[in-house]
Amino acid sequence: MPHATVARPGAEAPPVHKPVDRNAPWPVQFWQSAVGKKWLMALSGVALWGFVFVHMIGNLKLYLGEKDYNEYGESLRTLLHPIMPNHVVLWIMRIGLIGAFVIHIVAAASLTQMNRRSRPVGYQSTRDYISANFASRSMRITGVIILAYLIFHLFDLSWTGTGATYVRGDVYDNVVGSLQRPWSAAAYAIANIALGIHLFHGTWSMFQSMGLNNPRYNSIRRAIAFGMSTVVAVANLTFPILVATKVVK
Amino acid sequence: MxxxxxxxxxxxxxxxxxxxxxxxxxxxxxxxxxxxxxxxxxxxxxxxxxxxxxxxxxxxxxxxxxxxxxxxxxxxxxxxxxxxxxxxxxxxxxxxxxxxxxxxxxxxxxxxxRDLSVDRSAFDRIIESGGYISVSTGAAPEANMIPVPKDVADAAMDAAACIGCGACVAACPNSAASLFTSAKMQQLNLLPQGQAERWRRTEDMVETMEEFFGSCTNHGECQEACPKEIPIDFIAMMNRDYLKAKFANRRRGGQRKAG
The missing domain is CATH 3.10.20.30 (Beta-grasp domain)
Known part of the structure; x- marks a missing residue:
């Protein structure tokens, strides 16, 4: 309220962001604010993290053989059956995931535009960054790579197949068949390296955005981010490598 | 020599x-x-x-x-x-x-x-919106009447070291003013004297900041540039307080709806 009533003398800085509407319901206000959007990016990031991690664990079943792996794939459809009807739990998780993706991407796009407006004239000399690293500065690029691969991945292994023999329900052969093509394995590897880089900054960053700040564990936040993102990226990268070396066929 | x-x-x-x-x-x-x-x-x-x-x-x-x-x-x-x-x-x-x-x-x-000189009065707008405490004027109260734990006083003092130079904004790839705003907010939010206006201050300062400056993406460039070496821990505290401020319903039971 006060900022609306204060007179602004002198050369006035142009507003880069619409003021939060204090008469709106509080969740709407939260969405309108950039700090609120960062909170929602962190919360949706936690949900997406959970998905990526469980997906990785499930895929490790590839190493137990075709029967185990296909059983695992089918069990996702019948999750919590017979308490719930078949497919219902799967769809609840899918809707939650889609929601998390939409929030994460829309908030990122909106904040990126706000940040562009915040420096209309950039530095004319070379900036010398000290702590901003490759991961933190490439979040938008790695994010877009992951999204592009995700769409391909859904076509490749869930919807239609992309050239290799695709039989719905024959999960093991679909995965191995897809990764036996060098270009497909390369795309998979690039996407998972991008994912590891994205998760490294994302994991450290969510501590900050959600105010999880405590001298007791502040010093290990970067190590946690490095460890968690490395586990996911390395485990995922074993799949195309072991398919290429014909350990898995 | x-x-x-x-x-x-x-x-x-x-x-x-x-x-x-x-x-x-x-x-x-x-x-x-x-x-x-x-x-x-x-x-x-x-x-x-x-x-x-x-x-x-x-x-x-x-x-x-x-x-x-x-x-x-x-x-x-x-x-x-x-x-x-x-x-x-x-x-x-x-x-x-x-x-x-x-x-x-x-x-x-x-x-x-002109040349190397820029207008930093947007910082004044942020301070005006909540970077103060309201107290009755009169004789200064006895300092030891309000106990403040030593570690809290130290943390507030670290935040209060901010001189408002704007290096955090300049160094930030997003032109965000989160380090300045969080330091000016947390020096008060940490102390007993700052509690009465804590949630209103948090909302007002964050939302005024966002009218002029970009959004934090946690690069950490600001704490490297800060001549007073203020840590980005205060930004995390600000983010936490902002959520609490939006959740907190400051109207009490029995109170009539205003207007």
Whole structure:
């Protein structure tokens, strides 16, 4: 309220962001604010993290053989059956995931535009960054790579197949068949390296955005981010490598 | 022993907010115990002697405590020395024959006035919106009447070290003012005297900040640039308080709806 009533003398800085509407319901206000959007990016990031991690664990079943792996794939459809009807739990998780993706991407796009407006004239000399690293500065690029691969991945292994023999329900052969093509394995590897880089900054960053700040564990936040993102990226990268070396066929 | 340094400067010159700007090259010879601003003074004296416009830059105390000075030096806010404002940066940090590039802070929230001088009054708008406590005037109360744990007092003091120079905004790839705003907020939110207005202050300061500056993406450049070495922990505290402020319903039971 006060900022609306204060007179602004002198050369006035142009507003880069619409003021939060204090008469709106509080969740709407939260969405309108950039700090609120960062909170929602962190919360949706936690949900997406959970998905990526469980997906990785499930895929490790590839190493137990075709029967185990296909059983695992089918069990996702019948999750919590017979308490719930078949497919219902799967769809609840899918809707939650889609929601998390939409929030994460829309908030990122909106904040990126706000940040562009915040420096209309950039530095004319070379900036010398000290702590901003490759991961933190490439979040938008790695994010877009992951999204592009995700769409391909859904076509490749869930919807239609992309050239290799695709039989719905024959999960093991679909995965191995897809990764036996060098270009497909390369795309998979690039996407998972991008994912590891994205998760490294994302994991450290969510501590900050959600105010999880405590001298007791502040010093290990970067190590946690490095460890968690490395586990996911390395485990995922074993799949195309072991398919290429014909350990898995 | 004093050494003399021969330097080549590339300085941003711009006659006014709407004028075109460009880098101009100057050469100067200066003692290595001069401060960076004294070096600019020598260049300016030379310019004046040759009937040319001196370089405009902001400065006041030259003791590193007023927050008036600050320029980008070779792409770093306040130059290469950690925890040091431009006025306290000494030329001994530079080698003889160095080429040094000097540029003003760049941000929509800091419109350029002239050369290296920018208008930082958007910071004043943030302070006006909540960077204060309301107290009854009169005789100062006995200091020990309100107990404050030592570690809390220390944390608040670390935040209060902010001199408002704007290096955090200048160094941030997003022109965010989160470090400044969180320091000015948490110096009060941490202390008993700041509790009465805590949630209103948090909402008002965050939302005023967002009108002028970008959004934090946790690069950590601000704490590297800060001449007072204020940590980004205060940004995390601000984010936590903002959620609480939005959740908190400040209308109490039994209270009638206003208006």
């Amino acid at each position: 004093t050494n003399m340094l021969n330097l080549t400067l590339k300085v941003w010159r711009q006659a006014g907010p709407d004028q075109p700007g460009r880098f101009e090259e100057y050469t100067t010879t200066v003692a290595d115990d001069a401060s960076f601003l004294e070096m600019l003074d020598y260049v300016n004296e030379d310019l004046i002697a040759h009937d040319q416009e001196p370089i405009a830059f902001d400065h006041d105390c030259r003791e590193g405590i007023c927050g008036s000075c600050g320029v980008m030096i070779d792409g770093q806010a306040h130059g290469p020395q950690k925890g040091t404002a431009t006025c306290q940066l000494h030329m001994r940090k530079f080698a003889d024959g160095s080429h040094i590039t000097v540029e003003p802070w760049r941000a929509a929230g800091f419109p350029l006035i």
